[in-house]
Amino acid sequence: MNEKDWNHPERDPWEYEDKKPEDAPTGEQPGQPAGGDRPPDTGRGPDTGRGPDTGRGPDTGRGPDTGWQAPPNPQGGGQGSPYGWGPPYGGGYPPYGPPYGSPYGPPPPKKMGTGLKVFLWIVGIVTVGLVSAFVLFAAQPRAAAGQDSAPASSAPAASGSQSEADSSRPLIGGVKGDGTDADSAGITVQKKPSGSVMDAKEVYKKIIKSVVGVETTIPAAQTGTGKTAESEGTGIVATKDGYILTNAHVVDYSRSNSVRVVLHNNREYAAKVVGFDKTSDLAVLKINATGLSPAVFGSADQMEVGDRVIAIGNPGGLSFAGSLTGGYISALNRSIESHSDNGMTYIQTDAAINPGNSGGPLVSLYGQVIGINSNKIVATGYEGMGFAIPVSNAKNIINQLIRHGYVAGRARLGISGNTVEAAYRQFGYPEGVMIKSIDDDSDMKRAGVKPGDVITAADGKALSGMDDLYAILSSHKPGDTIPMTIFTGSITGGGQTRTVKIRLLEDKGETQR
Numbered sequence: 193m194n195e196k197d198w199n200h201p202e203r204d205p206w207e208y209e210d211k212k213p214e215d216a217p218t219g220e221q222p223g224q225p226a227g228g229d230r231p232p233d234t235g236r237g238p239d240t241g242r243g244p245d246t247g248r249g250p251d252t253g254r255g256p257d258t259g260w261q262a263p264p265n266p267q268g269g270g271q272g273s274p275y276g277w278g279p280p281y282g283g284g285y286p287p288y289g290p291p292y293g294s295p296y297g298p299p300p301p302k303k304m305g306t307g308l309k310v311f312l313w314i315v316g317i318v319t320v321g322l323v324s325a326f327v328l329f330a331a332q333p334r335a336a337a338g339q340d341s342a343p344a345s346s347a348p349a350a351s352g353s354q355s356e357a358d359s360s361r362p363l364i365g366g367v368k369g370d371g372t373d374a375d376s377a378g379i380t381v382q383k384k385p386s387g388s389v390m391d392a393k394e395v396y397k398k399i400i401k402s403v404v405g406v407e408t409t410i411p412a413a414q415t416g417t418g419k420t421a422e423s424e425g426t427g428i429v430a431t432k433d434g435y436i437l438t439n440a441h442v443v444d445y446s447r448s449n450s451v452r453v454v455l456h457n458n459r460e461y462a463a464k465v466v467g468f469d470k471t472s473d474l475a476v477l478k479i480n481a482t483g484l485s486p487a488v489f490g491s492a493d494q495m496e497v498g499d500r501v502i503a504i505g506n507p508g509g510l511s512f513a514g515s516l517t518g519g520y521i522s523a524l525n526r527s528i529e530s531h532s533d534n535g536m537t538y539i540q541t542d543a544a545i546n547p548g549n550s551g552g553p554l555v556s557l558y559g560q561v562i563g564i565n566s567n568k569i570v571a572t573g574y575e576g577m578g579f580a581i582p583v584s585n586a587k588n589i590i591n592q593l594i595r596h597g598y599v600a601g602r603a604r605l606g607i608s609g610n611t612v613e614a615a616y617r618q619f620g621y622p623e624g625v626m627i628k629s630i631d632d633d634s635d636m637k638r639a640g641v642k643p644g645d646v647i648t649a650a651d652g653k654a655l656s657g658m659d660d661l662y663a664i665l666s667s668h669k670p671g672d673t674i675p676m677t678i679f680t681g682s683i684t685g686g687g688q689t690r691t692v693k694i695r696l697l698e699d700k701g702e703t704q705r
Contacts, residue, residue: 383491406453605634606633619681
């Protein structure tokens with residue numbers, strides 16, 4: 193190979209040596225082999241994706257370490273030869289030493305001062321904190337366990353909603369005692385009027401003053417999340433002197449929760465939960481008001497399949513208060529599994545009953561409330577099937593709640609409990625109801641059952657949770673004796689199962705805590 197082959201006289205070996213580094217060919221930089229492009233400048237401060245001390249020197253302006261080692265001659269600027277670092281065929285070594293104007297190659301990058309590093313770290317941390325706080329504040333609704341509190345029947349109160357703005361208004365309180373009135377006439381159910389039906393607009397104008405918003409505040413201790421929750425539903429004015437009907441699940445099955453009622457005219461009241469009935473999913477509230485516009489109640493027995501009906505309520509919460517949906521009566525006297533063990537049947541409709549509609553009226557085109565909507569009562573696996581509790585079937589329950597605060601003849605076990613949580617299932621606990629406490633008058637105490645035990649079956653039927661237990665109790669009377677399967681276990685594993693016979697007690701409001 194001759195000298196011409198090595199030196200390529202057609203190429204000036206000093207072609208780029210008297211130029212500044214930025215004048216080098218695209219894709220190459222002084223002191224770095226081709227293909228080692230530095231990543232584009234992102235405009236960010238120091239890399240916050242790693243710890244403060246990575247054991248590396250200052251940022252050199254190149255990407256993450258790829259395992260490339262600097263060649264012995266950093267001024268070469270060419271690619272490595274196939275046999276390791278050295279000049280490619282045809283040269284690349286500048287003859288006789290460093291090029292003119294660049295005696296030592298490009299100057300090393302300046303180290304970032306300690307003060308500047310600290311400042312940029314602080315700016316980065318503050319920026320990340322502010323962005324995170326903004327995202328959490330904007331995205332998180334008010335801590336909500338779900339509207340109407342039951343997951344299948346509710347939606348959380350949205351941040352910035354009308355209910356949030358209204359909550360700052362003063363509430364009208366002053367309900368005396370427990371809210372019951374032994375002398376109350378309660379509600380009456382009227383016959384279907386003669387004459388022609390009204391249109392939906394006329395019915396809406398007639399009934400809307402009898403529709404209210406209901407908001408329940410659930411204490412953090414009861415939510416299981418450590419945060420206060422809110423449940424929103426709908427209610428119906430039952431009497432002129434302030435009795436309001438709604439669903440039991442809207443008040444989260446408790447007399448002790450704080451409840452707010454918002455009338456059609458936006459006046460707000462602190463309501464007292466007079467009583468509720470888990471079996472029928474009905475509750476009665478009392479507010480300190482007079483001269484209200486009670487609804488006119490009618491009987492579903494005088495209705496037929498195919499009759500038009502409308503549902504009025506607050507789907508999605510008070511932000512959508514007074515919404516109307518319409519449809520037909522799809523079926524009457526419909527039995528629903530786990531909701532009809534006590535003999536209760538329901539009105540089936542294709543009128544949309546959305547989360548937040550619970551407790552609101554199902555109205556005939558005669559302007560009569562024939563049903564109380566309940567989004568909790570559903571036919572699993574089907575859409576377009578809403579259900580309402582017939583007022584004609586519920587009249588006796590409603591009037592007992594108004595007069596006494598409870599429904600006579602209901603059975604109870606004398607315990608408090610909850611559905612077995614997933615965390616316990618991981619330790620071998622079965623499905624069922626875990627007992628939290630046992631009343632002194634309960635037959636469970638005599639049978640040696642203790643808090644922490646799990647009821648896995650009652651009256652020969654397996655339990656998956658509290659709803660199953662309520663359904664079984666609703667089919668029995670006080671004084672009945674039923675077999676119950678009890679599991680006693682430990683989080684360390686293992687456990688034993690036994691069967692006991694339990695005599696049921698009468699529920700005179702003891703379960704309404």
